Amino acid sequence: MYSEKVMDHFQHPRNVGEIPDADGVGVEGNARCGDIMKIWIKVEDGRIVDVKFKTFGCAAAVATSSMITELVKGKTLDEAEAITNKSVAEALDGLPPIKMHCSNLAADALKNAIADYRAKKLQSV
Amino acid sequence: MYSEKVMDHFQHPRNVGEIPDADGVGVEGNARCGDIMKIWIKVEDGRIVDVKFKTFGCAAAVATSSMITELVKGKTLDEAEAITNKSVAEALDGLPPIKMHCSNLAADALKNAIADYRAKKLQSV
Amino acid sequence: MNAVYLDHAATTPVREEVIEAMLPYFKDKFGNASSVYSFGREARKALDQARQTVAEVLNADFNEIVFTGGGSEADNLAIKGAAWEYRNKGRHLITSSIEHHAVLHPMQQLEREGFEVTYLPVDDQGLISVEELANAIREDTILVSIMHANNEIGVIEPIAQIGAITKERGVLFHTDAVQTVGVMDIDVKKLNVDLLSMSAHKFYGPKGVGALYVRKGVRLIPLIHGGSHESRRRAGTENVAGIVGLAKALELADAERSVVVPRIQRLRDRLIDGLLQIPHTRLNGSRTERLPNNVSVSIEFIEGESLLLNLDLKGIAASSGSACTSGSLDPSHVLMALGLTHEVAHGSLRLSLGRENTDAEIDYVLETLPPIVERLREMSPLFSS
Amino acid sequence: MNAVYLDHAATTPVREEVIEAMLPYFKDKFGNASSVYSFGREARKALDQARQTVAEVLNADFNEIVFTGGGSEADNLAIKGAAWEYRNKGRHLITSSIEHHAVLHPMQQLEREGFEVTYLPVDDQGLISVEELANAIREDTILVSIMHANNEIGVIEPIAQIGAITKERGVLFHTDAVQTVGVMDIDVKKLNVDLLSMSAHKFYGPKGVGALYVRKGVRLIPLIHGGSHESRRRAGTENVAGIVGLAKALELADAERSVVVPRIQRLRDRLIDGLLQIPHTRLNGSRTERLPNNVSVSIEFIEGESLLLNLDLKGIAASSGSACTSGSLDPSHVLMALGLTHEVAHGSLRLSLGRENTDAEIDYVLETLPPIVERLREMSPLFSS
Numbered sequence A, B: 001m002y003s004e005k006v007m008d009h010f011q012h013p014r015n016v017g018e019i020p021d022a023d024g025v026g027v028e029g030n031a032r033c034g035d036i037m038k039i040w041i042k043v044e045d046g047r048i049v050d051v052k053f054k055t056f057g058c059a060a061a062v063a064t065s066s067m068i069t070e071l072v073k074g075k076t077l078d079e080a081e082a083i084t085n086k087s088v089a090e091a092l093d094g095l096p097p098i099k100m101h102c103s104n105l106a107a108d109a110l111k112n113a114i115a116d117y118r119a120k121k122l123q124s125v
Numbered sequence C, D: 001m002n003a004v005y006l007d008h009a010a011t012t013p014v015r016e017e018v019i020e021a022m023l024p025y026f027k028d029k030f031g032n033a034s035s036v037y038s039f040g041r042e043a044r045k046a047l048d049q050a051r052q053t054v055a056e057v058l059n060a061d062f063n064e065i066v067f068t069g070g071g072s073e074a075d076n077l078a079i080k081g082a083a084w085e086y087r088n089k090g091r092h093l094i095t096s097s098i099e100h101h102a103v104l105h106p107m108q109q110l111e112r113e114g115f116e117v118t119y120l121p122v123d124d125q126g127l128i129s130v131e132e133l134a135n136a137i138r139e140d141t142i143l144v145s146i147m148h149a150n151n152e153i154g155v156i157e158p159i160a161q162i163g164a165i166t167k168e169r170g171v172l173f174h175t176d177a178v179q180t181v182g183v184m185d186i187d188v189k190k191l192n193v194d195l196l197s198m199s200a201h202k203f204y205g206p207k208g209v210g211a212l213y214v215r216k217g218v219r220l221i222p223l224i225h226g227g228s229h230e231s232r233r234r235a236g237t238e239n240v241a242g243i244v245g246l247a248k249a250l251e252l253a254d255a256e257r258s259v260v261v262p263r264i265q266r267l268r269d270r271l272i273d274g275l276l277q278i279p280h281t282r283l284n285g286s287r288t289e290r291l292p293n294n295v296s297v298s299i300e301f302i303e304g305e306s307l308l309l310n311l312d313l314k315g316i317a318a319s320s321g322s323a324c325t326s327g328s329l330d331p332s333h334v335l336m337a338l339g340l341t342h343e344v345a346h347g348s349l350r351l352s353l354g355r356e357n358t359d360a361e362i363d364y365v366l367e368t369l370p371p372i373v374e375r376l377r378e379m380s381p382l383f384s385s
C-alpha cells in the first residue's frame, strides 16, 4: 500500500525531536483525524538551518513529516513556503488516495512554523 | 428421494396395459399437474379378477399405479374401494412430501373405475 | 459407459486449474483483504488481480466489477438495487416472461412494493420482439431486464439491439448473462448494457460466487449493507478463494473458447438431429439463435421426471427445464411462454453440453434414449400407436 | 520467530480437515443439490448433513438454519428481512451503538425507509443495560438486535437476559453471534433468541459462507429472491463446498472447545497482564464479560496504524479496531461509545488469539511491543515523558 520511500521514512524518520530555542514552531492537524504534526525551525540569514518534528499519526503522517524536514533544510523561507503537501507526497513517490487528505499536512505545519517565526520577528522589532 | 419399493415399481411396473373388454374404466388427474392415470378392471362375482393401467406421470405416479393393481387383484369391490391414496403410499414405504398431493391418485382412479363398473351394471339391469 | 453428464446449464464441475488457483487462499494467504498488514496484502493483491481479469474479459473497467455470492444475488442486486435507487425517477420496469426466477421473483417483490412491471411475451421461437420492447418503454420506465440467453431453451436474445434502444431512451438495461458468460464472447460495450450478471459455477468455477458488471455512473442501493467492501456496493469479508476461482475459470474459458465451443456445437447438432428422429418430438426454441451447448426438446406423450429418472438409471444426467423448478409441480413458465400445451411442456428434456463431453457419449445417449421413450409411451394413456 | 497471527477476530485460516471435507464437492460431487438425478443427490445429502450438524450444535431444528453468503448477509437478512415482513405491526427497532457495521448500516437504511431506530448506549465497560433496553421497548417495537460479543473490544452482552425480556414483550430478538460461534457454547433456546447470525471464516471455515438461525414461525422477506432454495428464504444454487466447510469447522470447534478455549484464555490473560505493564495503557471493555480470545488496549499518545505497521515489520499481525473500519479515518465508533477521547481511541490495539497461538508467541509480542511504543511516544507531540 505504501511506496518504499514512505516505508523508509516511516521506519527511519529523519530529524525527530524538538528544538528548545526554536525561532518558529508550527502545529497542524487534530486528534479527531488521528494526525497531529509539530515542527520546530531554526532560521539564520533567512534560511532554515535546522528543523525537527514530532508527529502523532499514521505512517503517511510520519513519512511526510520526515520528508519535509529533509526538503527544507538549507532552503530560504520563501523557497520553503513554496513547498506544498502535494510536492511532499510526490517526493515520497506518492501516497495512497485515502491518505492524501488527512495525513498529508507537513507543508501546512511548516507554513505555520514560518508564520510563527515572522510574527515573533515582527514583535521583536 | 424415492424408496426402494417406489423405484422397483417404477422400473418394473406391474400390470401395464389395457383390458379391451373391461367391466370398468377410471381416469384421474390432469395434464396441468403432469399426472394422468387410467385403470381398467375386470370383475367376476363381485371380485376384481384382472386389472391394468396406463399412466402419464412421474415416478411416484407410475409406482402408485403399479402398486394399486397389485393390491386390488382378487379383492372384493368393497375391499378395493376402502383403499386410500395414503394406504397406497404406505404400501410403497412412503412418498416424498411434495409428491403426496399430485402424483398419488391411483386410489381415486380405481374408485372411478369401480363407479364406472357399477353404473354400467345398473344400466344393463 | 461411465456417467454422462449433460446438465452443464445447471452447474459444472470446478476445473483442476481453478481448484489449484483457489487453494492457497484457504490456508496460506488467508488474510483479510481489508487489513493493513502483510497477511491481508496478499489477499488484496489477488482480489485486485481477479477484478482486473474479469474487467478485461468483459471489456469493462476495474471499478465496474462487483463480486457477489452468486448469480441470483447479482440479478437481485441489479434489479432491486436499481429500482430502489431510481424510484423517484419512475416506477415502471420491463422484463420478459421467460426470465430465470432470480429475475422474475425480484420483479414480483418490486410489484408488491408499488412498482409496475411489464412482462414481454416471446414468439414461438423464444425470441423477444425488439419493436414490442421499444413500444413498452414509457416516461416512467427506469429499468429493462432481458436475459442474454435462456437457461431452459438456450435461445439468445437480441441484447445489443435492445441496448441500443434503452441507451437512446435513457433507460437502464440489465442482462442476466449467467448462461452466456464463459460460453460466448461478452463485450459490455458492444452489448450496450448497464448491468450484467454472471455466476462462476456455470463456467467451471466454484458455487457461491458471482459478479455484477455495473457501468460507471450507475448507482445501486445495496442488498447487503455493512463494511465498505466492493466500493460500498456489497458488504462482507471478501470470498477471496471463490473470487480468485471465478476469475481463473473465466480466464480459461475465454482463452479456450475458440477451440472448445465449435466442438461442443458440433456435438449439440448431432444430438439435436438424432433426437428429432424420434417421432412426435420437437426442438424448443430457435435452432439458429441458440446457445452452442443447449439442446431442449419436447417429447410428446411422456412426462419429464420419469424420463430423467430412467436416463439417470442409465448413467445420463439431464434436466427437465430449469434445475430450480424441479421442486415445483407446474410445468416450466418458459415452455408455456412458447405456447406449448401442459402435456407437451411436461415432456420436455434439456441436455446441456460441456467441455468434457465426447462423440461416444452422444452415441450412447442416442442409443439409450429412444427405447426409454418407447417404453414410457407404451405406458402412457395419452399415446395411441 | 515466524509470523505471529493475532487477528483471528478479523479472519482465520481454513483448517486442513475443513479443506479436506470441502474438496470432493468441487469436482467429484459437484452436482446441483436441487436436481433429481444421482449427481445432485450426493450434494443434497451433504447439504442436509451440514444443516443437521449446524442445527445440533446450536440446539435448533433442521429447518431453522438458513445458509447465506456470509455474516454480513445473515445480519442483513435478519434485520431487513424481519423489518420488512413485520412493518405493518410497527416501525420501531432497537439496537446498540457498538454493533458491527453489518448491523448498523442496515439499520440506517431502514431509517431512510421510514423506520425509527433507538441506538442504546453502553457503559464504560462496553455493556448494555438490560433495564434501559426494557424501557426502550414500545408498542410499535418489532425487533431488537444486540450483538452476542463485540468484535473490537470482545465484551459479551447479556443476551439471555435481554431475550427473556423480548420474549415476554413479544418482540423479535436478533443477535449477531459472528464473534462467538465457534468460541463459546451457543444454545439458541437458552439465549432466548429468534435470529442468530454466524460467519464460517471466523471459526476456521471458508470465507463467503454464513448461516442464520431463524426460529420456527419467524417469517422474513428474502434479500435474494429467485429459486426455492433454503425454503424460499435465500435463492441461489447452494455453495455446497462452502456449506460443508462451515459445518465441518463448527463441528470441530464444538468438539474441541473445552480443551482449546481454556488454553487460549490463559494466553489472553498473560497478554493483557503484560500489556498493562506499559504505562498509560488501559484495557478496553470489561475484563470479566470478555471473549476468551480478545485483547483490546488503548495505548495513549500513539496512533494505531503506525503501531500496526511497526508490529507487521516485526512479523506480528494485529488490528486497530474492526478490520472493516481500517479504510476509514474516523476512530472506531465502538471505542468512542466507551467514552474514550479521539486521541486515545486512535491509539487502540486489538490482539485476537486463535488455536495455533503459543506461549512463545506471547513472549515475543510482550518483548517486541514495548520498545515500539516507546519509540512512537518519543516521536509524539502529545507525549511528555
Ligand SMILES: Cc1ncc(COP(=O)(O)O)c(C=O)c1O
Binding pocket: C235, C236, C237, C238, D009, D070, D071, D072, D073, D075, D100, D102, D147, D149, D150, D151, D176, D178, D179, D199, D201, D208, D210, D324
Ligand atoms: C460482529 C461481526 N458481525 C458481522 C461481521 C461480518 O461478517 P462477514 O465479513 O463474514 O460478512 C463481522 C466480521 O467481519 C463481525 O465481526
Ligand SMILES: Cc1ncc(COP(=O)(O)O)c(C=O)c1O
Binding pocket: C009, C070, C071, C072, C073, C075, C100, C102, C147, C149, C150, C151, C176, C178, C179, C199, C200, C201, C208, C210, C324, D235, D236, D237, D238
Ligand atoms: C439464467 C440464470 N440466471 C440466474 C441463475 C442463478 O444463478 P445462481 O444459482 O448461481 O444463483 C441461473 C442458474 O441457476 C441461471 O441459469
